[in-house]
Amino acid sequence: MKFLKEYRDSKLAGEILEKIKKVSKKPAKLMEVCGTHTVSIFRHGIRDILPHNITLISGPGCPVCVTPNKHIDEAIELCRRPGVILTTFGDMMKVPGSESSLSAEKALGADIRIVYSTLDAVDIAVNNPEKEVVFFGIGFETTSPTIAAAVLRAEREGLTNFSVLGAQKLIPQAIRALLDNNETGINGFILPGHVSALIGIKPYEFIAREFSIPAVIIGFEPVDILQGILMLVKQIEEGTARVEIQYSRGVPQEGNPHAMKVLFKVFEPSDAVWRGIGTIPGTGLKLRKRYRKYDAVKKFGIEIRESREHPGCRCGEVLRGVITPLECGLYGKACLPEHPIGPCMVSVEGTCAAYYKYGKRS
Amino acid sequence: MCLAIPAKIISIDDNIAEVEIAGVTRKVSLDLAPEAKLDDYVLVHAGFAIQVIDEEEALKTLELFKEILEHEVS
Numbered sequence: 001m002k003f004l005k006e007y008r009d010s011k012l013a014g015e016i017l018e019k020i021k022k023v024s025k026k027p028a029k030l031m032e033v034c035g036t037h038t039v040s041i042f043r044h045g046i047r048d049i050l051p052h053n054i055t056l057i058s059g060p061g062c063p064v065c066v067t068p069n070k071h072i073d074e075a076i077e078l079c080r081r082p083g084v085i086l087t088t089f090g091d092m093m094k095v096p097g098s099e100s101s102l103s104a105e106k107a108l109g110a111d112i113r114i115v116y117s118t119l120d121a122v123d124i125a126v127n128n129p130e131k132e133v134v135f136f137g138i139g140f141e142t143t144s145p146t147i148a149a150a151v152l153r154a155e156r157e158g159l160t161n162f163s164v165l166g167a168q169k170l171i172p173q174a175i176r177a178l179l180d181n182n183e184t185g186i187n188g189f190i191l192p193g194h195v196s197a198l199i200g201i202k203p204y205e206f207i208a209r210e211f212s213i214p215a216v217i218i219g220f221e222p223v224d225i226l227q228g229i230l231m232l233v234k235q236i237e238e239g240t241a242r243v244e245i246q247y248s249r250g251v252p253q254e255g256n257p258h259a260m261k262v263l264f265k266v267f268e269p270s271d272a273v274w275r276g277i278g279t280i281p282g283t284g285l286k287l288r289k290r291y292r293k294y295d296a297v298k299k300f301g302i303e304i305r306e307s308r309e310h311p312g313c314r315c316g317e318v319l320r321g322v323i324t325p326l327e328c329g330l331y332g333k334a335c336l337p338e339h340p341i342g343p344c345m346v347s348v349e350g351t352c353a354a355y356y357k358y359g360k361r362s
Numbered sequence: 363m364c365l366a367i368p369a370k371i372i373s374i375d376d377n378i379a380e381v382e383i384a385g386v387t388r389k390v391s392l393d394l395a396p397e398a399k400l401d402d403y404v405l406v407h408a409g410f411a412i413q414v415i416d417e418e419e420a421l422k423t424l425e426l427f428k429e430i431l432e433h434e435v436s
Contacts, residue, residue, distance in 0.1 A: 003403060035363060063364075119391060142364040143364070145394050145410075145412070192364060197366070197412055256395065259412060
């Protein structure tokens with residue numbers, strides 16, 4: 001497969017690894033912000049082959065994991081309404097809310113459908129004019145423009161039975177919040193390749209400028225990741241801090257301005273609650289006034305008074321990179337992939353799920 | 363969640379492209395990457411092309427790195 005195979009060349013990967021070993025002397029704690037990186041790093045065994053002075057820690061880049069229970073509870077409340085078809089990405093099904101999950105509600109008879117694309121949700125609305133179709137949307141800058149495009153299509157088609165329960169988030173200012181908290185002593189950032197394919201390099205420049213921390217936008221194949229780590233450790237050894245792009249085939253400097261225009265035509269920034277981090281100003285998205293009629297919470301008058309988290313769940317600390325899953329008392333015991341308690345064990349890109357799948361049990 | 367796969371555009375009808383990924387074809391929306399052309403490789407995420415892959419940059423990344431490694435060895 002073009003653009004995949006050549007970046008999985010084990011000989012090249014081995015040579016880059018040798019170079020990393022030669023260059024890297026100082027302790028380097030690198031955070032991979034994106035859950036897709038977490039999975040790729042585990043799948044290719046990268047943590048185990050790096051020299052001991054390089055530590056990789058996972059960050060808050062799994063959209064399922066950072067979605068607070070309030071939104072799950074809203075989705076559950078919505079799917080219980082008569083005549084509602086709730087559509088969502090598959091990852092959300094098993095996430096426990098305060099009292100239930102979407103998969104439990106589906107088992108009880110709710111009409112919940114997993115879609116691959118937001119446009120599939122719009123198609124369901126077109127084909128079921130007597131029903132109300134709600135899309136429960138989570139995601140970062142990679143996914144949010146696809147939700148905006150679905151709203152625009154619903155508008156073009158004059159649909160009145162389509163709405164969105166939005167829980168999307170924006171990444172760069174969440175990185176700032178992590179740095180402001182200063183809990184983890186991060187020396188470098190592995191920045192998310194596909195969020196960056198949309199937003200470009202500029203929104204990250206504060207990381208180097210204000211915090212003097214190197215950051216590199218990196219692709220997802222093993223050669224990409226190793227090359228990106230080499231770029232980071234070179235900066236760390238030189239004592240410099242720049243934001244660079246390793247994944248230049250997929251990330252132009254300016255990102256995808258057209259897609260960002262679509263996103264901000266429909267949505268505007270708002271404050272957002274991140275599980276484990278709290279409210280971060282300007283990191284959420286709400287529908288602009290013109291598109292508020294597509295807001296499912298308003299349309300159905302949903303109000304969640306109180307959401308509860310499992311008292312023993314330490315997903316919040318895992319998401320901030322403060323602890324590894326191995327330090328959570330529930331991990332691998334009460335909290336398992338087949339019976340997840342926290343969202344980091346539910347999502348395939350959750351740090352706990354990745355640890356468990358790839359054998360980090362103790 | 364932010365997974366995107368490189369796929370080749372094999373036909374375009376209005377704003378919908380048919381793409382090929384490892385022998386499998388499927389339709390994706392070009393709403394977010396209207397500049398994509400026939401034979402381009404695009405990154406596909408959740409049914410949308412989100413970026414056109416820059417072939418020149420792709421080759422440059424690999425070639426540059428190989429050159430650096432060869433230079434180091436010699």
